[in-house]
Amino acid sequence: MRVLLLGASGTIGLATARALMQQGHQLVCFLRKTLPSTARADKPGFLTELRGAELRYGDPCSLESLQQDAFCNEPFDAVVSCLASRTGTPQDAWAVDYQAHLFALEAAKAVGVRQFVLLSAICVQKPLLAFQKAKLAFESALIESGMTYSIVRPTAFFKSLAGQLARVQKGKPFLIFGDGRLTACKPISDDDLGDFIAGCLTDSNKHNQILPIGGPGPAITPRDQGEFLFRQLGKPVQFKSVPVGLLDFIIGVLDVLGKISSKAADKAELARIGRYYATESMLVWNADLHQYDAAATPSHGQQTLFEAYKAWLAGKPAPERREHAVF
Structure with a gap:
């Protein structure tokens, strides 16, 4: 298939690009003309990893650029989007997670594209x-478009959970909220997720479906993660509990300041994002039981987070966390 990929400069986008080419698709990647300084595209080896794909440049937030610079009035079979807002602040989210995708959908329909695969997020279950809310708004637009769609909602990413490696290696305690068992997830690696996304093109069972997906193995808590790292390093287990109430206090202060400062308002939203991930599991939500359901969360792939931890502790470079950096 001839595929246009959005968001190839991210780690998941790059893994998806590799998977698409490995599965034999003809790939065109649409990249920003001016990429953020943190993007993979300014790192050595990025272009080498995309060898075999055609690279086009423009502005994914512009309908005109998508039409003229991305699709170029040429036929494509499908669009795959791994594009996402980098900060999650309201202005960024609605501009990228919603409006840019709406433009891409419009431009795709104009050249006869019949299939759209979207990387979303499992956390939209409780918006x-x-x-x-921006992601859900576009999900609805895509479902109503009449185009064959696959909406992929992954659980936690490995890079989101790599942030405390250095702390533990330095002998510092592993930070947890509450007792470290408030949340659980089934993390999925970039390569396993990229393989799953690419497979949506040809697997009819994934068409016109919302697809929650996690990695292999059981669900794990932050406490599980910390205990594993200390065991691997042969260090005594040390946890430092951060009260969720501290986040509530920070959010309250920033909300007050946000009434006079847009920067403070954005920081308040970032704090709310942090609180959400500190208190909500990245698993399928069972509305009937009113709880998260690990057994109902599908798995895909080969690599577990603990296998990745072993590799990183042995010297393999940990993934770039960029907007996922917290600690």
Whole structure:
């Protein structure tokens, strides 16, 4: 298939690009003309990893650029989007997670594209934040478009859970909220997720479906993660509990300041995002039981987070966390 990929400069986008080419598709990647300084596209080896794909440049937030610079009035079989807002603040989320995708959908339909695969997020099940509402708004538009769609909602990413490696290696305690068992997830690696996304093109069972997906193995808590790292390093287990109430206090202060400062308002939203991930599991939500359901969360792939931890502790470079950096 001839595929246009949005968001190839991200780690998941790059993994998806590799998977698409490995599965034999003809790939065109649409990249920003001016990429953020943190993007993979300014790192050595990025272009080498995309060898075999055609690279086009423009502005994915512009309908005109998508039409003229991305699709170029040429036929494509499908669009795959791994594009996402980098901050999650309201303005960024609605501009990228919603409007840019709406433009891409419009431009795709104009050249006869019949299939759209979207990387979304499992956290939209309980939409409390701006970026979740923006993602859901486009999901609805895609479903109503009449185009064959696959909406992929992954659980936690490995890079999101790599942030405390350095702390533990330095002998510092592993930070947890509450007792470290408030949340659980089934993390999925970039390569396993990229393989799943690419497979949506040809697997009819994934067409016109919303697809929650996690990695292999059981669900794990932050406490599980910390205990594993200390065991691997042969260090005594040390946890430092951060009260969720501290986040509530920070959010309250920033909300007050946000009434006079847009920067403070954005920081308040970022704090709300942090609180959400500190208190909500990245698993399928069972509305009937009113709880998260690990057994109902599908798995895909080969690599577990603990296998990745072993590799990183042995010297393999940990993934770039960029907007996922917290600690």
